[in-house]
Amino acid sequence: MKLTFTSTETLDIIYSQKNIPPVLNAILNQKTLQERVETKFLASLRAKSTFADWGAALSAMDPTAVLVNEKSIPLSELLEKKAGALNDLKEVQFDVNGTDLLAYEKVSNTPADLPIISVIIFIKFNENKIDQLRIAATGVSKSAYTLADFSKDFSGKTLDKPLVKTIAGQFKKEITPVDTYMGSAEYRKEMAGVLIERILSKKINGEM
Numbered sequence: 001m002k003l004t005f006t007s008t009e010t011l012d013i014i015y016s017q018k019n020i021p022p023v024l025n026a027i028l029n030q031k032t033l034q035e036r037v038e039t040k041f042l043a044s045l046r047a048k049s050t051f052a053d054w055g056a057a058l059s060a061m062d063p064t065a066v067l068v069n070e071k072s073i074p075l076s077e078l079l080e081k082k083a084g085a086l087n088d089l090k091e092v093q094f095d096v097n098g099t100d101l102l103a104y105e106k107v108s109n110t111p112a113d114l115p116i117i118s119v120i121i122f123i124k125f126n127e128n129k130i131d132q133l134r135i136a137a138t139g140v141s142k143s144a145y146t147l148a149d150f151s152k153d154f155s156g157k158t159l160d161k162p163l164v165k166t167i168a169g170q171f172k173k174e175i176t177p178v179d180t181y182m183g184s185a186e187y188r189k190e191m192a193g194v195l196i197e198r199i200l201s202k203k204i205n206g207e208m
Contacts, residue, residue, distance in 0.1 A: 003094040005041050011054075012036035021096060023104040023120065027053045030114065045079065045086055048144035053106075053118050055079075056136035056145035060122040061102065063094040076147065099125050101203055105195040107139075115139065116182045119195040123159075123203075130154045133167070139183075140175040140192050148174045164200040168193040 003021075005014055014020060015028040015036055028036060030053070044051045045058075058075060065075040067088045075092055078085055096102070101123040106115035117139040124132040133150040140146050148171055157163060177188035202208050 001094070001096045001098075003096065004091050005094075006091045007040070007042040007089045009041055010037055011039045011041065011044055014041060021094075021102050023102045024054075024057055026104060027057055041092075042086060042089060045089075052138040052144040053104075053115060053120070056118065056138050056147070057102075057104065057120045058092070059145065059147045060120045060134045060136040061094065061096070062122075062134060063092045065092050066090045097124070101125070101208070103199040103203070103208060105199050107191050107195070117188055117191050117195070119192060119199065121196065121199050128158065130157050130159060135167075135171050135196065137171070137175065137192050137195075140177045140188055142176075142178055146175050159200060159204060161201070161204065164197055164204070167200065168196040171196055 001019060003017070003019060011028055011031065012033065015025065031051075039047070039051075044054055048055050059079060062074050062076045064072050065078045066072050068090045069088070070090075078089065101121060104118065104120050106118035108115050115138060117137065119135065119137045122132070122134045123130060131151070133154050134147065135150065136145050136147045138145045150167065150170065153170070154163070154167065172189050172193045175189060175192060177185040177192075179185050183191075
């Protein structure tokens with residue numbers, strides 16, 4: 001599936017696209033109509049705290065960022081550069097296959113049902129074996145979200161129950177949650193592992 005978001009279109013235009021992946025649709029659905037109408041795609045990338053789940057999902061998928069000079073680089077590379085680098089963004093291009101896994105789980109504990117912890121997993125498979133594996137999570141560090149790319153670690157492996165435990169454990173080692181009134185650091189770390197195991201177990205069991 002080919003999909004393009006331009007830097008100037010609003011989140012509501014993106015939300016209205018028929019072929020937008022369900023995970024991205026669900027994340028945008030958590031925002032009000034006014035927020036979606038008033039926020040352009042480029043602005044959403046800059047406002048990492050306000051659009052944490054959105055940024056995490058895009059980072060996990062890591063589409064191709066096309067710059068105004070027509071140069072193409074991974075979006076994650078552009079996001080890691082100085083904030084001004086985003087001014088050069090023209091559009092992002094997605095190439096999502098039907099065999100890819102893009103899944104989202106969250107723990108919500110706020111009056112607005114906003115997540116205090118969320119996990120987005122993106123896996124590309126090659127003949128039923130992992131080719132790429134990227135996990136992003138919100139609420140697990142001082143930053144808006146944390147991204148871990150495990151592609152090199154698990155490439156060529158089959159997703160099974162023992163591997164699910166390994167992946168969850170490895171991600172928990174990557175994150176550095178902080179204590180807040182909504183949840184202790186230990187709770188956040190454990191719940192991140194629980195959400196990862198929940199998503200991957202559903203995949204193994206054919207539930208997604």
